[in-house]
Amino acid sequence: MTLNGPMKTLISSDQIQQRIAEMGHDISQDYRDRNPVLVGVLRGSFVFLADLIRAITIPLEVDFISVESYGSQKNSSGVVRLLQDLNTNIKGRDVILVEDIVDSGITLSYLIDNLKTRGPASLVICALLDKKERRQKEPGILKYVGFTIPDKFVIGYGLDHAQQYRNLPYVSWVEEE
Ligand code: IMP
Ligand code: MG
Numbered sequence: 001m002t003l004n005g006p007m008k009t010l011i012s013s014d015q016i017q018q019r020i021a022e023m024g025h026d027i028s029q030d031y032r033d034r035n036p037v038l039v040g041v042l043r044g045s046f047v048f049l050a051d052l053i054r055a056i057t058i059p060l061e062v063d064f065i066s067v068e069s070y071g072s073q074k075n076s077s078g079v080v081r082l083l084q085d086l087n088t089n090i091k092g093r094d095v096i097l098v099e100d101i102v103d104s105g106i107t108l109s110y111l112i113d114n115l116k117t118r119g120p121a122s123l124v125i126c127a128l129l130d131k132k133e134r135r136q137k138e139p140g141i142l143k144y145v146g147f148t149i150p151d152k153f154v155i156g157y158g159l160d161h162a163q164q165y166r167n168l169p170y171v172s173w174v175e176e177e
Contacts, residue, residue: 010154011147011171016128017051019146023126024055026144027096035059036094038126039086041111042066044100047158047166048128048146052098063088069107080110095120096144100158101129108139129154129171 027036035058040049042064053062066084095115102108108125115123124143133151149171155161156168 007172007174009170009172010149010152011157013169016146016157016170020048020051020055023144023146024052024057027052027126028057031060031094031096032058034094035061036096037061037063037088037090038096038098039088039090039115040064041097041099041107042084043166044158044160045098045128048100049098052126061088065111067107067111069110078106080107082114089118090115091119092121095123097123097125099125099127101131101154102127102139102142102145103131103134105135105137105139109137112140128157129159 038049038053038060040046040062043066046064049062053060063086064084065082065086068081068083070079070081097108097111097115099108102125108127112123112125124141125139126144127142128146130142130145130148131151132148152173153161154171154173155165156171158166159171160166161174
């Protein structure tokens with residue numbers, strides 16, 4: 001893949017915001033009176049998380065966790081390492097793990113296994129994008145999904161290629177040459 005190719009918009013800013021409004025509405029209903037902890041997986045999820053919490057109308061808390069998955073720029077190797085842990089004690093809490101994209105599922109499977117050992121009252125995943133075709137490991141309850149997308153490497157709205165393009169307000173992909 002080269003980034004010299006033309007960029008195609010896959011999901012516009014308006015489409016993203018419209019879908020997030022729906023997801024925020026669903027979460028607000030499902031978690032009423034539960035004060036959930038939304039855990040953003042750094043770095044890719046921070047843009048999505050920032051918009052998502054403003055679409056949620058119930059009390060909530062926010063925390064972050066950072067992981068690194070070894071491998072090439074575009075493929076997980078299957079080895080995941082925790083870079084930065086939560087500050088929140090999630091024992092007995094309702095946790096929503098917020099991810100930019102589920103690809104092989106390896107990163108989220110690792111995170112789910114790790115967070116489960118801490119005894120949360122409940123634990124689900126909320127992902128903006130799901131690249132279903134690429135799944136190697138099902139990371140448990142994928143409760144909220146923004147968009148299912150084809151097997152293309154996408155950038156923008158928090159997602160990077162070599163740390164660039166996170167600031168694009170839409171999701172796009174690059175035509176391979
Ligand atoms: P997984 O472990 O293969 O599911 O990989 C998940 C992580 O890989 C995501 O959190 C992203 O950071 C990254 N990733 C996977 N696919 C893409 C993509 O198309 N664009 C940018 N990052 C991606
Ligand atoms: Mg990520």
